[in-house]
Amino acid sequence: MMSSTFLVMRERVVAAIMSNPVVGPDSAGTLARMNDPSQNCTFEELGFDSLARMEFCIFLETEFGISLSSGEIEASPSINAMAAYLAGEG
Amino acid sequence: MESTLLAHFQESCAKHGDRPAVIDKQGVLSYSELGAQVGRLASSLHAQGLEPGEAVAISIADERDHLLTSMALIRLGCPQITFGGHDQPSQRQGLIAKCRAVAVVAANTSADDGVPVIIPDFERAASTLSCADSSLPVPDDGVVAFLQTGSGTTGTFKVIPTTHRSLVFQALTRHMAVPSGVEYVPSPIEFLYSKKHRLRSLVTGYTGLLHVAEHSHIPDVSRRFGVDILRLSPGQMQSLVDFGIRLPDGIAVYVGGSRISGPLRAAFQSSQVRSLYVEYGATETGNIAVAGPEMHDRYPDGVGQPLPGVQLVIVDDDGRPLPSGVEGLIRIRTPGMTTGYLGDDELTARTFPDGWYQGGDRGVLTEDGVLVFGGRADDMMILNSINIFPAEIEKVAEGFPGVIECAAFPMRSPVHGDIPMLAVVAADGCDLKALMSYCRERLGIRAPRKVIGLPEIPRNPQGKVVRRDLSARAANGEFQ
Numbered sequence: 001m002m003s004s005t006f007l008v009m010r011e012r013v014v015a016a017i018m019s020n021p022v023v024g025p026d027s028a029g030t031l032a033r034m035n036d037p038s039q040n041c042t043f044e045e046l047g048f049d050s051l052a053r054m055e056f057c058i059f060l061e062t063e064f065g066i067s068l069s070s071g072e073i074e075a076s077p078s079i080n081a082m083a084a085y086l087a088g089e090g
Numbered sequence: 091m092e093s094t095l096l097a098h099f100q101e102s103c104a105k106h107g108d109r110p111a112v113i114d115k116q117g118v119l120s121y122s123e124l125g126a127q128v129g130r131l132a133s134s135l136h137a138q139g140l141e142p143g144e145a146v147a148i149s150i151a152d153e154r155d156h157l158l159t160s161m162a163l164i165r166l167g168c169p170q171i172t173f174g175g176h177d178q179p180s181q182r183q184g185l186i187a188k189c190r191a192v193a194v195v196a197a198n199t200s201a202d203d204g205v206p207v208i209i210p211d212f213e214r215a216a217s218t219l220s221c222a223d224s225s226l227p228v229p230d231d232g233v234v235a236f237l238q239t240g241s242g243t244t245g246t247f248k249v250i251p252t253t254h255r256s257l258v259f260q261a262l263t264r265h266m267a268v269p270s271g272v273e274y275v276p277s278p279i280e281f282l283y284s285k286k287h288r289l290r291s292l293v294t295g296y297t298g299l300l301h302v303a304e305h306s307h308i309p310d311v312s313r314r315f316g317v318d319i320l321r322l323s324p325g326q327m328q329s330l331v332d333f334g335i336r337l338p339d340g341i342a343v344y345v346g347g348s349r350i351s352g353p354l355r356a357a358f359q360s361s362q363v364r365s366l367y368v369e370y371g372a373t374e375t376g377n378i379a380v381a382g383p384e385m386h387d388r389y390p391d392g393v394g395q396p397l398p399g400v401q402l403v404i405v406d407d408d409g410r411p412l413p414s415g416v417e418g419l420i421r422i423r424t425p426g427m428t429t430g431y432l433g434d435d436e437l438t439a440r441t442f443p444d445g446w447y448q449g450g451d452r453g454v455l456t457e458d459g460v461l462v463f464g465g466r467a468d469d470m471m472i473l474n475s476i477n478i479f480p481a482e483i484e485k486v487a488e489g490f491p492g493v494i495e496c497a498a499f500p501m502r503s504p505v506h507g508d509i510p511m512l513a514v515v516a517a518d519g520c521d522l523k524a525l526m527s528y529c530r531e532r533l534g535i536r537a538p539r540k541v542i543g544l545p546e547i548p549r550n551p552q553g554k555v556v557r558r559d560l561s562a563r564a565a566n567g568e569f570q
Contacts, residue, residue, distance in 0.1 A: 021530050021537075022176060050277070050305075051176055051535070054325070054474060054506065061503050062511065062540045065567050069505045071329025074306040 002037055003087060010037055010083035012066075016059040017079070022052040034079060042078040093231040095164055095254040098261070098293040100125060106295050112288075113272070113315060114154050114300035124161075124292070129223035131158055131215035132165035135195070136226060138208050142167035145189045145237060147182070147203070149173040149196040150210075153300035156279045157288055159195055159210050164289075167229030169251065171237045174280040178534045179203070181247075188249055188433060189237045231255040237432065238282055238373050241470075241479045241536055249432035250373055259426035260376030261290035263397045267342035267365060271318030274299040276308050276326065282373070283347060283475070287321055305329035313338040324348050325474050328505055331357045344369055346377065347475030348507055349463055352390025359386065368393060370463065372449050374441070375427040378402065379461050392460050393453075400424040404455050409443055417454045417464045421446040469557055471500040471508035478510050478536045480557065486532045487512055492520025497547045498538060499557040501564035511569065512538035513547055513560055542569045 014034050017024060023046050025031040030046070033039040048056070053070040060066040066086065076085040102111075103125035111124040119127070140146065146168050150156040163170045171185055173194070182203050185191070193206045201207055214220045231254045238250040273296045277284040291298040296319070303311045305326050312320055320337065321344045322330070330337065331354065337343070343362070346369030359366050364383050370393030371377035379402070381394030396402045401423040404412045412418040423446050430438035441448060452464035471478045480498035487496045494515045500508030512529070514522065522541045530537040548559040563569060 055539075058503070058506060058509050058539050061506070062501060062509060062564075063570055065570055067503060067505050069328045069332050070325055071305045071332040074304050074329070075333065 003089065005087040006083050006089060007037060009086040010079060012060065012064055012086070013079050013082050015063070016056050017046060019059050020052055020055050022049070022055055023047040037080075040078050040080045043073065043082075044077065048073070093255050093258050094229060094233075095231075095235060095257050095261075095289070095293060096228065098258055099128075099161070102292060102295045109295065110297045111292055112154065112157065112298045112300055116154060119154070121292075121295075124158075126218070126222070127158055127215045128161040128165055130217075130220045131162035131210060131212070132226060133221045133223045134211050134214050135159075135162055135168075135208065136166060137221075138211075139206075140166060140168055140193065140208065142227060142229060143169075143233070144193075145169045145171065145191040146208075147171040147173050147186060147189075147191050147194045149182075149194055149201055151175055151278070151280060152197065153279050153302065155197065155210070155212055156285075157298075157300065158212065158215065160279075160285065160289065161292070162210070162215075163195070164229075164235050164254070165223060166226065167233050169234040169237050171239070172280060172282055172285060175278075176534060178531055180532050181534055184247070185237075185239060185249070229254065231258070236282070236286075240373050241477045241482050246482065246485070248434060248437060250428050251430075251432055252428050256376065256426045256428060257286070257289065258293060259399070259424070260286070261293040263399055263426065264290060264294075264377055265344075265367060265369070265380040265397065266294075266296075266319060267367065268318045270295060272297045272299055272316055273319040273321070274301070274312060274315070274317040275321045276301070276303045276305075276311070277323060278302050283323075284321075286376075306333055306335060309335045309337045312341055317341055319344065321345070323475055324350055324354075325506070327358055328354060331361055334361065337362050339363070341365070342367065344380075346370060348472045349391070349465075352386065355386040355390065359383065370394065370461065372422075372447070372451075374447050374449060375422050375424055378422050378424055378426075381460070385460065389456070389460055389462055391464075392456075392462050394461065395459050396461070397424075399426075402455070402461065403446075404453060405448075414455045414457050414459075417452055419448055419467055420451045420453045420461070421448045423447065469499075471498075471510055473507050473509060473535075475507075476535055478508070480510075482536060483510060483512060483529065483533060483538055486529055487514065487525060487538075490520075490525045490528050492517040493525065495547055497555040497557065497560065499555075499560040499564070501540075501569075502561060509540075510536070510538045511560070511564060512541045513544045514541055515546060516543055540569060 057068045076082040103121045107122035110118045111121040234251040236252040275284040342365045344367045368381040369377045370379045378400045379394040404418040483498035496514045548556045
């Protein structure tokens, strides 16, 4: 069972990916997985590099006041792992 | 001739012929092999039409190929611009025009920057049957090696020409905890900071490890390749602290590019390694001071004593020298510095008064000669070591339909430094989302990360924008 906090955080993570000026989903299939909480998608398959990670952190900070370092993204390298980490469930 | 970068590199090749010059996933390239390949590549680029003195841009992501090309252009005497993979087309074209670049040297023909593309023949460079460089004239040490770029106070980017002579001085005077060994800069060569260290490494006989790594892999890579000197960005340093994966014992870590806070230094020294060196400098001067491991406790914002050959004074707003202990503007004079900006006499006159470099950093010199960084005299923002002036953002944004007035300001982030934001007073119907994309296309990494519509821009009674107010409101979460 997914907690509501997890789902909120997952939405934020997806929003941060969709707003990323450097990377994003490369197909409709990937996009569908991103938007479906029962599925997952790694940052690697989305093409994240160091700049993309920085932009991801900046979005979470400017939109939601969440401070993350690039290292924390590497430690939680997928949408669901990151959402769980932000929800305090990681 | 003695002080050309090339002469020092060739001396390294003669002295350390069998020593590995670079190590990467393809294997090891010794100094003598690298020297020969650089010569053959220079000769082949010449045959492809490049003449000494012609400026060219490099757009090559592969580490070894980029390094070879960069050295070959130095051998030819062609000033080089470095394009990053994320640079926007308009930025690339602006640079090409400003530097009068005749070509882009690229890995393939996909780039369309309005000038011919030259694809280097690396196979030919690797073959001992190819033509050597003996017939090419040797560039002298006043020739420009790099055309570096930076954000400008007046709203346009600045181009900083750096000569062979300056780069050699920077290489020979940099602080190194060990006299030889493996040096590792995990950031890509397309970042000038990394590229310059890779070249300095070759000038001084170190072995450069070419391996772009995720932050979490840096400790493992360092252990695997026996790294002696590791150069980190502030972001990488923070990640290693957060991550808790230990670097190998005995490694010396250098970091620079922006203010490294006292708490971050302390956390790094206690959780990672004690041998942490914090460097200070500017693109215009190269590194000019370094604070060693013993200094951080005493001076948490200290950036160390000036390096040999570097003159440093603190002056007041009128350029009068101040005594030690009094904060003022930092002035630097070093043989390693540039003397002006390309095509911008006004900015040159302002930034280089009486032969000094005065870039707008404030600081104090202590009684014992340690420089303590005191912040900026102007509104410059530093996002993960990237300098950004509000004027540059504002100038671009003002060109967008419907923008009545605007002000760029930083949101202070504990991890990333200053995140640039833009407050806008806009006419009805002005699309702020489109404004954000418009800025990104023109400013790339220096673009504002959030655009906020406001009824008015806060100003003081003299009409000057009060950016501090905007930053405080951002810190309060008002703009989330």
